[in-house]
Every structure is written in structure tokens, then in C-alpha cells.
Amino acid sequence: MKPLRPAAPPALECASPSGLVPVFPLPGVVFFPRTILPFHVFEPRYRAMVRDAIAGEALIAVALLRPGWEANYEGEPAFHETGTVGRIEDLVSLSDGKFNLRLVGLQRVAFGEVVRSKPYRLVRVRALGESTVDESDPAIRAGKLDLLASHGCLMRELTDGTEAGAVFDERIPFETAVNGACANLPVEPAVRQSLLEENDLLARHRRASALLDEILARVFRLKALRSSDEGGPGVN
Numbered sequence: 576m577k578p579l580r581p582a583a584p585p586a587l588e589c590a591s592p593s594g595l596v597p598v599f600p601l602p603g604v605v606f607f608p609r610t611i612l613p614f615h616v617f618e619p620r621y622r623a624m625v626r627d628a629i630a631g632e633a634l635i636a637v638a639l640l641r642p643g644w645e646a647n648y649e650g651e652p653a654f655h656e657t658g659t660v661g662r663i664e665d666l667v668s669l670s671d672g673k674f675n676l677r678l679v680g681l682q683r684v685a686f687g688e689v690v691r692s693k694p695y696r697l698v699r700v701r702a703l704g705e706s707t708v709d710e711s712d713p714a715i716r717a718g719k720l721d722l723l724a725s726h727g728c729l730m731r732e733l734t735d736g737t738e739a740g741a742v743f744d745e746r747i748p749f750e751t752a753v754n755g756a757c758a759n760l761p762v763e764p765a766v767r768q769s770l771l772e773e774n775d776l777l778a779r780h781r782r783a784s785a786l787l788d789e790i791l792a793r794v795f796r797l798k799a800l801r802s803s804d805e806g807g808p809g810v811n
């Protein structure tokens with residue numbers, strides 16, 4: 576359920592014309608704008624959510640569950656106040672009533688009043704603005720390309736080169752590059768959540784870049800150690 580590829584950037588729009596969005600709270604998943612999140616929906620309450628969503632605005636918000644959710648998962652476990660609204664695409668209705676779909680991230684939102692809790696939570700949301708950058712600035716372009724290169728390198732290392740994971744394309748918008756890297760960072764969900772809550776896109780970029788560099792350094796150190804161990808004493 577982890578987003579691996581950047582979404583084509585949709586036009587900026589309100590999170591929801593009605594201001595109300597169903598919330599899909601998940602453990603371990605932090606959804607970012609301009610990324611794509613594949614879903615297999617099987618729980619009855621969330622199957623109802625999908626049916627209602629496609630009959631209306633086709634929007635669903637994803638929120639990260641707070642620690643301790645396991646004790647009340649079937650009820651109403653708490654989730655973080657910042658999440659992302661996505662638009663349902665490529666919906667496939669399965670014969671058993673379940674769904675496969677992709678959620679395209681549109682906009683960060685702040686969750687407010689829960690106006691209905693059954694069978695799923697319908698929440699009033701407030702769109703959160705995203706800072707803009709001057710993509711014609713050579714420093715911005717260089718920072719984006721460095722991030723894309725590090726992101727792609729990490730994905731290749733983590734998948735043994737079997738999956739591209741990240742797309743290295745200088746035409747990818749800065750926000751898409753930053754959020755795609757944040758979504759794929761192999762760190763604690765709380766760290767990715769803190770990146771989502773970062774309102775300054777340049778600050779999010781700096782933090783993601785630093786984390787990528789740190790993780791890549793650890794990956795390469797472990798790789799070198801394994802290579803040394805495989806050689807072993809006395810091996811020419």
C-alpha cells in the first residue's frame with residue numbers, strides 16, 4: 576500500500592467542494608500530495624466508504640493512526656490531525672464486493688469536526704496551503720535533481736534493482752519530487768508524518784535530502800560489510 580511512483584500533478588483545487596471528506600485511517604501509511612497510493616479495500620465499512628465516495632466527489636482522505644490504535648481498531652481509534660485528500664482513480668469492483676483502486680494525492684488537509692462516525696468517519700476538512708518555489712532557480716533545479724538521484728538510488732538498493740521505484744525526470748515538478756521521496760523513506764511513520772506536517776516545502780526538501788543521504792550511507796556501509804564477510808580471511 577506504499578506509494579512508489581509520482582503522480583502526474585493535477586491542477587490545484589479545493590480539498591472538497593462540500594468541505595466534508597470520508598477518512599480512511601491507516602497504521603504505518605502517510606499519504607502525500609502528488610503521489611499515488613494503491614488500495615485493496617476489503618473491510619465492510621470502507622467498502623461502504625468507497626461506494627459513497629464514487630457516488631459523490633470521489634474523494635477520500637488518508638490519515639495516520641496514532642500509537643495505541645490496536646486496542647480500538649474496530650471502533651474509532653485516534654488519528655493525526657494532518658492528512659491528505661486523494662481522488663479515486665482506476666476503480667475495479669471485485670465479485671466479492673471488495674475494491675481495488677488508486678488514490679491520487681491532491682492536497683494536504685487539517686481534520687476538524689467529525690460530523691458522522693458510522694459506518695466510517697466523515698470529517699470536516701480545511702485545506703492546507705503549500706509553499707511555492709521558483710523552479711527556474713538553478714539552485715532549486717539542482718536540489719531537485721540531487722533528490723531524484725538519491726531517491727532512485729535508494730529504491731534500486733532496497734529492491735536489488737528489480738524495481739525502478741522512482742522516476743528520474745527533470746520535468747517532474749519540485750513538489751512531486753519532494754513528496755515522492757518523503758513517501759518512500761524507510762523510516763518510522765512518525766517521521767514521515769512530521770514531513771507531511773512541514774508547511775515549508777524547501778524545509779521538507781532539506782529534511783528529506785538529509786534523511787536520504789543518511790540512509791544511503793548506512794545501506795552502503797552494510798553492503799561493504801557483507802561483501803567483506805563473503806570474502807572472508809584467506810580468500811584471494
